[in-house]
Amino acid sequence: MSEDTAPDGGETLEVLQITVKISEHEQTAPDGGEPLEHEHAAPDGGVTLELLQNIAHRLRIHAITATESSKSGHPTSCSSIAEILSILFFKILRLNMNEPRDPASDRLVLSKGHAAPILYSAWAEAGLFPVEDLKKLRKIDSDLEGHPTPRLNFIDVGTGSLGQGVAIGAGMAYVGKNFDKSNYRIYVIVGDGESAEGSIWESLHFAAHYKLDNLCVIFDVNRLGQSDPTSLQHEMNIYEDRLKAFGFNAKVVDGHNLKELNEAFNEASNTNDKPTAIIAKTFKGKYFMEIEDAENWHGKPLGSKAEEIIQHLQSLITDKDFKAPKPLSNETITPVPNVDLEKVQLCPPPEYEMGQEIATRLAYGTALAKLAKNNPSVIALDGDTKNSTFSEKLKQEFPERFIECYIAEQNLVGVTIGATCRNRTIAFGSSFAAFLTRAFDQFRMGAISQTNANFSGSHCGISIGEDGPSQMGLEDIAMFRTIPGSTIFYPSDAVSCERAVELAAKTKGMCFIRTSRPNTPVIYKKNETFEIGKGKIVRNCKDDLALLIGAGVTLHECLKAAENLRNENISVRVLDPFTVKPLDACLIQTNARECYGNIIVVEDHYQQGGLGEAVLSALAKETDLSVMHLYVTGVPRSGPSAELLDMFGISAQHIQCAVKEIVNCPCAE
Numbered sequence: 088m089s090e091d092t093a094p095d096g097g098e099t100l101e102v103l104q105i106t107v108k109i110s111e112h113e114q115t116a117p118d119g120g121e122p123l124e125h126e127h128a129a130p131d132g133g134v135t136l137e138l139l140q141n142i143a144h145r146l147r148i149h150a151i152t153a154t155e156s157s158k159s160g161h162p163t164s165c166s167s168i169a170e171i172l173s174i175l176f177f178k179i180l181r182l183n184m185n186e187p188r189d190p191a192s193d194r195l196v197l198s199k200g201h202a203a204p205i206l207y208s209a210w211a212e213a214g215l216f217p218v219e220d221l222k223k224l225r226k227i228d229s230d231l232e233g234h235p236t237p238r239l240n241f242i243d244v245g246t247g248s249l250g251q252g253v254a255i256g257a258g259m260a261y262v263g264k265n266f267d268k269s270n271y272r273i274y275v276i277v278g279d280g281e282s283a284e285g286s287i288w289e290s291l292h293f294a295a296h297y298k299l300d301n302l303c304v305i306f307d308v309n310r311l312g313q314s315d316p317t318s319l320q321h322e323m324n325i326y327e328d329r330l331k332a333f334g335f336n337a338k339v340v341d342g343h344n345l346k347e348l349n350e351a352f353n354e355a356s357n358t359n360d361k362p363t364a365i366i367a368k369t370f371k372g373k374y375f376m377e378i379e380d381a382e383n384w385h386g387k388p389l390g391s392k393a394e395e396i397i398q399h400l401q402s403l404i405t406d407k408d409f410k411a412p413k414p415l416s417n418e419t420i421t422p423v424p425n426v427d428l429e430k431v432q433l434c435p436p437p438e439y440e441m442g443q444e445i446a447t448r449l450a451y452g453t454a455l456a457k458l459a460k461n462n463p464s465v466i467a468l469d470g471d472t473k474n475s476t477f478s479e480k481l482k483q484e485f486p487e488r489f490i491e492c493y494i495a496e497q498n499l500v501g502v503t504i505g506a507t508c509r510n511r512t513i514a515f516g517s518s519f520a521a522f523l524t525r526a527f528d529q530f531r532m533g534a535i536s537q538t539n540a541n542f543s544g545s546h547c548g549i550s551i552g553e554d555g556p557s558q559m560g561l562e563d564i565a566m567f568r569t570i571p572g573s574t575i576f577y578p579s580d581a582v583s584c585e586r587a588v589e590l591a592a593k594t595k596g597m598c599f600i601r602t603s604r605p606n607t608p609v610i611y612k613k614n615e616t617f618e619i620g621k622g623k624i625v626r627n628c629k630d631d632l633a634l635l636i637g638a639g640v641t642l643h644e645c646l647k648a649a650e651n652l653r654n655e656n657i658s659v660r661v662l663d664p665f666t667v668k669p670l671d672a673c674l675i676q677t678n679a680r681e682c683y684g685n686i687i688v689v690e691d692h693y694q695q696g697g698l699g700e701a702v703l704s705a706l707a708k709e710t711d712l713s714v715m716h717l718y719v720t721g722v723p724r725s726g727p728s729a730e731l732l733d734m735f736g737i738s739a740q741h742i743q744c745a746v747k748e749i750v751n752c753p754c755a756e
Contacts, residue, residue: 134178134412136345141409142212143173143345144400147374149208149221151397154388157225160233163372163384165205167309168276170343171367175274176209179352181417184215187241190426190509192417193271194243194259198252199278199307200234201386207231210241212411237537243508245535248528250284252277253304254498257294258505260302260362261490262512266466269421272356275304279319280312282326286529288333289498294362295334302362303355304335307342309371313385326366335364342367374400426464428513431592434461437582437613444606447639448545450581451602452477454588455515456484462513465592466506468492470499470518476545476602478517496522500529504538513541513592520544520560520601527566533597534571541591543600548691548719549735550640551604555725563601565696568668572596574619575668577638577698582611583665590619601667603639603691605728610646622671623663624678631660632750633685634678638664638698640728641689641737648742659746667698672705679712685749689717689737715749717741 129135146169147162154160175195183189187210197206204224211218223229230238234247244255256275263271281287294302310320319325323339330337336358340347348367355363372378375389375396389396401407434457439445459465459481466481468490473479482489490506492499496518503516523530523544533540547560567575574594578584584602591598610625617623625642626649637645645661652659660682664670679686686706688699699716706712719735732738746752 136349137405138409138412139173139177139345140170141404141406142177142411143169144374144403145411146172146205146208146212148397148400149211149218150204151389151393153204153208153221153224155393156222158388159225159386160204160388161201161386162204162389163375163378164199164202164278164309166373166375167342167369167371168202168307169205169373170345170348171276171305171307172205172209174345174348174352176213176414177412178349178415180274180414181271181420182414183417184213184414187215188243188509189417190267190511191269191271191420191423193420194256194273194508196244196246196252196256196259196273196275197235198246198275199249199281200245200247202276203231203233203235203247206235213414215241236535243536244504244538245532248532249278249281250286251501251529251532253287253290253294254501254529255505255508256302256304257290257299257498258502259508260294260299261297261502262506264299264301265487267423267511269423270301271417271420271423273302275302277304277306279306279308279310279317282306283318286497286501289495290501291330291333291335293492293495293498293502298360299362300359303352303365304362305365305367307367307369309369310380311371311382311385316382321368323366323368330364330366334361336361337364337366339366339368342369343373374403426511427462428464428510431458431462431465431513431589433457433585433589437585439581439609439613441609441612443581443609445581445609446602446604446606447578447581447584448475448602448604449477450578450584451517451543451545451588451600452480454585455481457585458513458588458592459485459488463488464511465513466490466515468499468503468506468514468516470494470496470522472518472545475519476517476543478515478543492516496526497529500526500533500542503540503542504529504533504536507538507540515541515543515588515591517543517545519558520547520563521558524560524562524566530566530570530597534573538597539595541598541600543602545602546604547601547639548603549723549731550691550728552728552731553725556723559723560601561693561719561723562696563599564667564692564698567599568696568701570597573668574598575666576600577664577667578602579637579639579642579663580607580609580611582609582613582615583617583663586615586617587665590617594619601639605640607640607643617665619666620669620671622665622674624660624674625663626661627678628658628660631658631682633659633687633746634662634675634682635659635687635689635742635746636662636664636675636698636702637689638667639691640732641691644732644737644739645689645742647739648746651739652743652746657746657750657752664698667701670701670705675702675705676709676712683750684712686712686714687717687742687745687749688714689742691732691737692718694718694720713749715745717745
């Protein structure tokens, strides 16, 4: 084929200096109509589209160079968003380059985190760090990881597990519009492959419901997934119809046409009362000869083709010596209020009487309202369970600081994480403990994101009673124990629960507070102090024969068992761990040895991953200690709370028999 002949044998295409194969998509309009006009004029008299196009090609080159250096990565997925990133960084985003996470700046979330190399390239081209550093991509001694993480000072959240970026962005946008009351904007780049995730649509609904017009979601519709074409491929009308149906201002554009992108971003910034979705028709591997729009190139460096493609991209740059302009400053953004996240305390302190029966879930809500009264940055989010978790107590006092996320737990968790970004809020998200398990991936990514978000799971265990097994959180401790850097509070009375909420608000990292449905007696005085990782001995005697460890309702079953055993002249000690993670191993070891090495752990949770296994792990090297573990042994059923505790072997009666077994005393039938 002659270098002046079109790929389809039709009209001659304008060619450049070197002989290359030009993709049939390169100069075609999005609708297959007339070729796109080559546009050189500045979008608004400032940065020209020609310059932005040159930057886009250079970003592609950087992404190729970086992935070739690491011998891994996703250069084709980078190429499809080159023009999007070029116009965002050098025309749209208002940034403080001296402080990339300035709370008074626009935000960009790359939900399709596998395109990290071109995101890094944009920051490098903007001057944040040397372009040469891009060659450190994916190296063990570099923070330029395969997918973005907040190890980098220009990344807010970890992404790469797909389907989560919109929730994060929606949380940021909600805070910006309703709490900061600033005009900074949030941009989220979503891949078309990840738009199959239901969590994306949970978050789109949330954003439209709350009219987050400061949020712009860019869909990179490049047609190809990881192993196959996406289900919709380039059916742009379906994307448009769906997004409009969800309440978005939806606009389809050619994602490689900077004029169309510029018009779309301008429209987004001038749209009121609804978020905008820019649906960009793009091509994976755009401008990569023989690779553009080709299958089986996902997640592969270009290898032997890299040099030829780089030469081609360089030939497309019209000014070989151009310098990228500095991004816009954030001077036009409305200043955000100062936020003090340090001054957090219960006001007033717990006011319960010893022996008063209060559910810890109720104390959780009471504590939220108290903290919110003391600090205006405390907010609560819930998944339509606020009258059961009692987070509604904060809403009753401060309705403007309550966010209803409805029955969409993955979005609830993502929005909570987004709301805490850049230290704007102290956020507590709550639902039933059982329902939070569906958001495990969001929690996992929250740890990677170094979030300080707090969560509460109520209605834990079989003690909830008649609602039955679908409502019973029996896996939640195991889930949160696996989360790096997490803290797990398991309060056993109202006083300790209020203090757990207060401590969580002050604690770095993700916190989980496990609360119970049944009313339980207050066992701590109002002025009792609590610390993370420090348990409490709530009953003891010098001649104790065994150490009982329980939390929540099972601590009270342990206390009942201890009282009954005393009538039989058997003395036992009772320990409240307060936090399951970190666990007070020293307190357990010391007291167990004073009780002849006999330990019985009782928990309203499955065996795997709960309090018992936490104790066993802490004592793994202690060969002189013996542990008996009582737990929920199988899938439970509906029934009264007390009867279920007995049926599944964690009631006071079963604890008494376990004590007698471990100390070699007969247990009456």
